[in-house]
Amino acid sequence: MSHPAKASEFLQDAAKAKWHDETLWFVRDKRDTISKTIPEWEELRELASQIKDNVLANLYEYLVQFEEKATANGIQVHWAKDAEEHNQIVLSILQKHQCKAIVKSKSILTEECHLNPFLENSGVEVVDTDLGERIVQFLNQPPSHIVLPAIHLKKRDISELFHEKLHTEKGNEDPAYLTHAARLHLREKFLGAKVAITGVNFGVAETGEFVVCTNEGNADMGVHLADVHIACMGIEKIIPRRKDLGVFLRLLARSATGQPITNYNSHFRSPAQGKEIHIVLVDNGRTDQLAREKFKNSLKCIRCGACMNTCPIYRRSGGYSYGSVVPGPIGSILSPGLDLKKHSSLPFASTLCGSCTDVCPVKINIHEQLYEWRQEITKAQGTNAKSISMKIANGIFAVPFAYKITGAMMRGALKILPDSITYSGLNTWGKQRDLPETPKETFKDWYKKNRS
Amino acid sequence: MIQNKNIALFIPCYVDQFYPNVAIATLELLEKLGCQVSYPIGQTCCGQPMANTGYERDTVGTTKHFVEIFGDYDYIVAPSGSCVLHIKDHAPAIAGMEKEQESLHNKIFELTEFLTDVLKVENLKGSFPHKVGYHASCHGQRGLRLGSSSERNEPFFSKAKQLLDQIEGLEWVELTRTDECCGFGGTFAVTEEALSVQMGKDRLQDHLTHGVEILTGGDMSCIMHLEGIAKRNQQTLKFMHIAEILNQAIS
Amino acid sequence: MSGRENILAKIKAIPRESRLLPEIPAFEFPMDHKVAFMLSIQANKGEVITESELKDFIAINRFEKILNLAKGMESLSTQPLPSDAHELNELEVAIIQGQFGVAENGAIWLTDENLGLRALPFITEHLVIVLEEKSLVSNMHEAYQRIGDQPSGFGLFIAGPSKTADIEQSLVIGAHGAKSLRVVLR
Numbered sequence: 001m002s003h004p005a006k007a008s009e010f011l012q013d014a015a016k017a018k019w020h021d022e023t024l025w026f027v028r029d030k031r032d033t034i035s036k037t038i039p040e041w042e043e044l045r046e047l048a049s050q051i052k053d054n055v056l057a058n059l060y061e062y063l064v065q066f067e068e069k070a071t072a073n074g075i076q077v078h079w080a081k082d083a084e085e086h087n088q089i090v091l092s093i094l095q096k097h098q099c100k101a102i103v104k105s106k107s108i109l110t111e112e113c114h115l116n117p118f119l120e121n122s123g124v125e126v127v128d129t130d131l132g133e134r135i136v137q138f139l140n141q142p143p144s145h146i147v148l149p150a151i152h153l154k155k156r157d158i159s160e161l162f163h164e165k166l167h168t169e170k171g172n173e174d175p176a177y178l179t180h181a182a183r184l185h186l187r188e189k190f191l192g193a194k195v196a197i198t199g200v201n202f203g204v205a206e207t208g209e210f211v212v213c214t215n216e217g218n219a220d221m222g223v224h225l226a227d228v229h230i231a232c233m234g235i236e237k238i239i240p241r242r243k244d245l246g247v248f249l250r251l252l253a254r255s256a257t258g259q260p261i262t263n264y265n266s267h268f269r270s271p272a273q274g275k276e277i278h279i280v281l282v283d284n285g286r287t288d289q290l291a292r293e294k295f296k297n298s299l300k301c302i303r304c305g306a307c308m309n310t311c312p313i314y315r316r317s318g319g320y321s322y323g324s325v326v327p328g329p330i331g332s333i334l335s336p337g338l339d340l341k342k343h344s345s346l347p348f349a350s351t352l353c354g355s356c357t358d359v360c361p362v363k364i365n366i367h368e369q370l371y372e373w374r375q376e377i378t379k380a381q382g383t384n385a386k387s388i389s390m391k392i393a394n395g396i397f398a399v400p401f402a403y404k405i406t407g408a409m410m411r412g413a414l415k416i417l418p419d420s421i422t423y424s425g426l427n428t429w430g431k432q433r434d435l436p437e438t439p440k441e442t443f444k445d446w447y448k449k450n451r452s
Numbered sequence: 453m454i455q456n457k458n459i460a461l462f463i464p465c466y467v468d469q470f471y472p473n474v475a476i477a478t479l480e481l482l483e484k485l486g487c488q489v490s491y492p493i494g495q496t497c498c499g500q501p502m503a504n505t506g507y508e509r510d511t512v513g514t515t516k517h518f519v520e521i522f523g524d525y526d527y528i529v530a531p532s533g534s535c536v537l538h539i540k541d542h543a544p545a546i547a548g549m550e551k552e553q554e555s556l557h558n559k560i561f562e563l564t565e566f567l568t569d570v571l572k573v574e575n576l577k578g579s580f581p582h583k584v585g586y587h588a589s590c591h592g593q594r595g596l597r598l599g600s601s602s603e604r605n606e607p608f609f610s611k612a613k614q615l616l617d618q619i620e621g622l623e624w625v626e627l628t629r630t631d632e633c634c635g636f637g638g639t640f641a642v643t644e645e646a647l648s649v650q651m652g653k654d655r656l657q658d659h660l661t662h663g664v665e666i667l668t669g670g671d672m673s674c675i676m677h678l679e680g681i682a683k684r685n686q687q688t689l690k691f692m693h694i695a696e697i698l699n700q701a702i703s
Numbered sequence: 704m705s706g707r708e709n710i711l712a713k714i715k716a717i718p719r720e721s722r723l724l725p726e727i728p729a730f731e732f733p734m735d736h737k738v739a740f741m742l743s744i745q746a747n748k749g750e751v752i753t754e755s756e757l758k759d760f761i762a763i764n765r766f767e768k769i770l771n772l773a774k775g776m777e778s779l780s781t782q783p784l785p786s787d788a789h790e791l792n793e794l795e796v797a798i799i800q801g802q803f804g805v806a807e808n809g810a811i812w813l814t815d816e817n818l819g820l821r822a823l824p825f826i827t828e829h830l831v832i833v834l835e836e837k838s839l840v841s842n843m844h845e846a847y848q849r850i851g852d853q854p855s856g857f858g859l860f861i862a863g864p865s866k867t868a869d870i871e872q873s874l875v876i877g878a879h880g881a882k883s884l885r886v887v888l889r
């Protein structure tokens with residue numbers, strides 16, 4: 001299903017859609033408020049953007065440096081060119097340790113690689129330990145938001161789910177009660193796991209350390225109790241210097257949830273005595289994106305989710321409407337690079353309002369890239385009138401212009417357009433909107449009479 | 453002196469066809485402020501709809517035509533942030549016309565920024581005793597930076613408010629979501645019909661909740677969309693382009 | 704070709720432009736460090752307390768499983784550090800010495816040297832961090848300056864108790880880790 005179809009489905013439940021919009025707006029509002037307490041906010045964004053530009057320009061050197069330092073610190077570094085290689089590497093580490101059950105904290109990269117089903121097929125039990133992720137995992141769903149994985153669910157849904165899975169009281173919807181039940185359930189999993197997997201927020205080339213940020217403390221609960229820590233990291237997560245963390249940690253949580261910093265920010269440099277740390281550096285399409293001059297900027301993303309919270313489309317269509325691992329504005333510029341055909345409707349699921357670009361802590365020109373992807377998609381589709389973009393093209397000129405206006409007038413105004421484009425789709429405009437009244441004369445006619 | 457300058461009026465194609473009164477108001481307003489304005493009769497659509505739909509490469513013809521028609525004027529003024537932004541940001545580069553294009557980008561203005569930044573209008577005399585809600589169109593707001601964006605940490609400014617505040621009796625109504633998109637989005641209005649209408653309804657509600665009588669803005673495309681929804685739902689809001697308010701107030 | 708060579712070769716093949724790495728300026732911090740730090744901790748749902756309030760907290764709740772690693776609080780300890788973190792599962796209170804605190808956000812820096820076991824501040828039911836007032840720095844830039852090239856295997860900023868808002872965005876304290884954070888500022 002394309003984005004428009006899924007979006008209108010989402011909007012059918014008007015009350016829930018309104019709640020979704022207002023809740024995410026509230027998160028954005030918190031972000032606005034806290035960002036305005038930092039006088040140097042815009043300067044920080046500019047610094048973060050420049051640091052990431054520098055990373056993209058020197059990715060080769062930084063990766064090599066990171067590997068060298070991390071190895072010297074006793075971390076085992078692996079490289080995976082794609083999802084399959086990544087999954088194999090993880091599995092082989094598990095097999096070496098004869099591990100059949102793991103805990104995993106939030107990692108969009110492992111979602112992207114579909115690690116969970118892969119491991120489950122190989123007989124490994126995977127437990128996602130972030131509360132939101134555990135909830136969607138119980139439901140066999142992917143996260144609908146990269147920071148708030150279960151934002152599409154209401155507490156009633158979760159109460160029912162926990163009643164079934166964790167035997168909580170029927171009808172008890174108290175978030176504190178439900179969270180506590182999850183705490184007990186997951187505590188057991190933490191205590192039993194030999195291997196823990198985490199994502200990575202930042203890898204520091206200078207020191208070979210990597211940083212993981214959470215509020216729940218679930219990443220740390222997992223890794224410090226396990227014998228082996230596997231950290232899965234996209235190659236674009238590198239930053240040059242330790243002190244650059246100062247810039248990014250000031251921006252990340254404020255942009256994500258409007259809090260000044262996440263409650264736990266762990267810097268892993270070398271394994272504790274008798275333990276192992278592995279890092280898997282993953283490409284999976286990133287170098288392809290890096291090679292696309294117009295779109296490489298998308299790799300600067302620090303996954304704060306602010307562009308989702310601010311997006312008037314995302315807030316009213318939900319994460320699943322995008323049908324991609326990373327939803328929302330940033331997803332719509334990343335996903336076409338992975339599969340242009342499958343994701344061809346995403347760059348059009350936007351009004352190009354530009355709010356995402358203004359909110360982004362690393363100043364990615366998201367809405368401009370959406371515009372550029374549109375150009376690429378129409379090129380890839382050629383002039384086949386059945387292609388999605390041609391249908392879309394049909395759309396715009398169907399906006400009331402055609403109504404009651406003679407063909408000659410329209411062609412005069414819009415000389416470039418074939419008739420077929422000008423005269424269709426009118427019904428769509430008029431379904432829930434009136435058309436403007438047609439004036440007696442155009443301005444051009446008026447001007448000729450009155451001024452020349 | 454602005455009196456000696458040659459100013460061209462650029463009227464977006466849909467304004468020409470559907471909202472001649474907005475174009476007339478723009479013209480009269482500029483004339484009242486002492487400008488010599490002419491309307492180059494050969495102008496056509498700027499190509500924005502095609503470009504935003506992914507066919508920028510097919511707008512070479514319209515862009516060339518635009519440069520030819522408007523290239524010789526000192527200023528080009530349009531009552532639309534959206535079309536001005538297109539000319540500045542998305543009109544394709546035309547081989548051999550780079551110079552003309554660059555100079556064009558520096559002399560084309562959206563109406564309110566022309567009034568505040570070029571004419572430096574500071575004391576309009578007129579009255580308009582109404583509660584007015586301003587819809588900041590995204591292309592004007594974040595594209596042309598006609599106002600401070602709610603996402604950024606910057607001092608508040610709004611070129612529209614700067615002008616409307618000069619009008620006696622006019623009450624500028626503060627909204628909850630000061631610069632959220634109305635959902636028009638060109639193509640989007642039709643391809644994502646459900647979302648587009650929902651966004652429009654939400655914007656309207658914000659204005660209604662705050663007691664707005666007249667909803668105004670700098671882009672008729674947004675207003676056309678919002679007005680279309682309001683009418684269909686028998687909402688009592690009135691809609692005017694900012695040029696119409698200013699022109700009416702100072703007459 | 705191995706994954707490594709494959710990735711590096713692909714990057715190498717991409718033409719690149721030079722983009723300078725910016726220097727990070729020192730940003731002024733207008734507030735009193737202590738006031739700002741206390742406000743930050745409160746906002747993060749932690750508490751700043753005195754030593755005697757800590758003693759009351761322990762007495763009132765009749766905690767029996769207390770592990771102390773902070774200087775000058777040895778008498779509060781009821782158990783030694785085990786060799787395996789799993790044995791900490793029943794721990795009620797952990798008292799740790801923090802290296803320094805950050806005024807702008809309440810974050811407190813800890814490393815292996817303070818933690819004994821890395822799991823300690825997470826697995827304990829209640830966490831107490833002892834911090835010297837004079838150790839406060841203004842913001843994260845100053846914090847990393849302070850950290851410098853410290854070589855610890857593990858370093859950690861803690862800014863509050865474990866929390867989540869994953870159910871309808873309602874804030875709940877005590878997701879997986881410590882259910883409370885108290886900072887003894889002295």
Ligand code: SF4
Nearest residue numbers: 301302304305307360
């Ligand atoms: S694109 Fe920017 S705003 Fe969106 S998630 Fe990434 S860093 Fe955050």
